[in-house]
Amino acid sequence: MKRNIVYTILLAFCLSLIACTSTKLAPGGVYQGDTVLYDIDYSIDMPSAFLHLFVKWEYDNRALLAKKPEITKAADEIRKNAPKWEQTAVAMRDAYKRNPTDDNKSALEASLAVLRQATLEAAKYINDNSQ
């Protein structure tokens, strides 16, 4: 149980750290030195990668997880919603890139918060079943 809490706190810490870490981009890259845009993309990519790993983990271990139908149910919820969550975050990113207003920034942050929350929920299922 303690390890569950540690893992969840560690994940939350890592997700928050992403936003705080300064970035130096090699010259000539696709971001053309735009560290703000790179950090936004990174903030979308990180929780998305976790959700993708979660559904893959559930898919690969479904037979073993037969006694834990709530995990498959949670994975199915992510399968249903993650494309919408992630594509919304990318759409908000695109809107903020085109027009960096406070409103667009707030909308982007809200979409990232949804992704992070889903990641923490998925982490909880993995932690609870890896003890």
Added chain:
Amino acid sequence: MEPLEFIAMANAALSIYEKLSKIIAEKIAAGEISIDAQAQLQARIDAIRSGKAFEGPEWKQSTEVPPPTQE
């Protein structure tokens, strides 16, 4: 939980944390994000935008596709 189930799940969880820690380490430790790493990140964002990131069998609802055979 059976010992083999425990081992399989523990391995899966550790694998996920290992992959994520590599991503985080890249961000924290790198003095400079390489051109290749920048291109890879943008490609992943493009895959989300286009929907290609959700095309694998693991993205089908559990009722739609049988799971892979467990060894």
